[in-house]
Amino acid sequence: MIKVFNTMSRTKEIFKPLKKGEVSIYCCGVTPYNAPHIGNARPFVTWDVIRRFLAKSGYKVTYIQNFTDVDDKIIKTANEQGVTWKDVAEKNIAAYFKSMDALNVRRADFYPSVSETMDDIIKMIQTLVDKGFAYVLDNGDVFYSVEKIKNYGKLSKRTLDDMLAGARVAVDERKHHPMDFALWKSAKPGEPSWESPWGKGRPGWHIECSAMSLKYLGEKFDFHGGGSDLIFPHHENEIAQSQAAIGDENSFAQYWIHNGFITDGNEKVSKSNKEMVKRNKGFFTVEEILAKYPGEVVRLLLLQTHYRNPLEFNEERVIEAQEFFGKLAKAYWQLDTLARKIHAGEFIKDTGEKNFAITVSRAGGLVEESERLLANFYDAMSDDFNTALAITHLFELAQEVSSYYDDFNAGKILPVTIDGDILLRVRDIYLEMASIIGIFEQPVPVEKVEEKSEASSELVDALMKIILSLRQEARAAKNWAVADKIRDELKSAGITVEDTAQGATWKRSL
């Protein structure tokens, strides 16, 4: 049983799909007028995990995400840069994909754009005009009439009276009601336009999502999501339009999922906050952040807070997440190594009956524990996609594994083949959790447990081998001054040396 918090009811509801075994999702995508910043990334990472979880739970998932490629800001940017609106959109869509790929966000089933859905948009506006929910002005503008529908404001929990009382914006006198919004804007000089029954123009904001969801998912679909800043007016207006056009107030999305904001100093991260952009120069867009830290680390950080809560983002937290990720990765490495080597019989020795029993019981405990944690993991995910809690279960397993590994290395556990079989099962469980969270899909850039560094060249490896063997000679002669000096100087050169029971290891400092 999966429970989800529905913004419409403001409560957790039991999820029942419209079609058995299938889930349809529409998530509002981006307006590609510049490169995505970290705040933009959150809903897509969130939905990516939801998709993975639902798919793993046996649902056939259809996921649609749009690009609003016809928009004021895009036109403005294009005019400023002396390029076409399409150039701007294409460039930023490419940037979007690049960032999302690095965050392991899987591709949507379709990415409709406004420019490619124009016919459907015009058709929907025409329906609204025909049914009397919209009106056309002399200049060709078309507005939606909010008074024509019952319960306008039901998603954002406000009434037309509330909104009038708190109105802050100068009202356009041509509108029948101050809250009426544009479905179609007549063409202005220097702007792209499309032919329509009302003359040349382009769609207003909101209508594209209604038209696209109808086109790709039909009159009813399961989930609709996006950032909580979209609740009003965007999603409210989508509901009004769609349900009016379809003629069914139960149509359109069944569950509304909204994610909280990423904050910086308790303030919403936003491109329009000039001061914040300035303060975070060089560490603001996803691309900038990914230039310094691995995508999987950033992804993990984004999922360590429940999606509905605000998430404070700064470099310190990324570093913390990197440490956390490193431990998860190391435990996986330990588990994989141990399982494969024991399974292949590499470690087999005569353990004696007593030790054999202890070892099997210890490994058996590990597999029981991993199964318990896997169940907890699914419970957490089933409770409104609580990735923050789910990740701690994965981490607990990582700790169990590391503890086992430590004892193994210390000789407290003797290897027998049966361990390998059991540990392979534990490894599969570990990977199952990781795959839903969506990590370990990229080469792990973590520290080495063996004596050479992954990111190094053969030459560096050879040099390090020489240096470390010289240092080892000094250590053997108890010449600590020389040994420590070598270690200290390597450290300042960006290489960390650690002495272990198996000899010295080195890695590049992070």
Add this chain to the structure above:
RNA sequence: GGCGGCAUAGCCAAGUGGUAAGGCCGAGGUCUGCAAAACCUCUAUCCCCAGUCCGAUUCUGGGUGCCGCCUCCA
């Protein structure tokens, strides 16, 4: 001004009507020539007041603080 949300340890962050997961930091320990790493152990009564209840951090009301939306915004 209208509407909505949040308030848990130094920091981050789950959660529950029966005295609160996890991470970071910190303290102690094992190991070690030292260091590091690793592993083990320890560290909160949940913003304030009132109410309901046998019992509230968790429910209700009030207060305070913070945030968001109402204009573009993930």
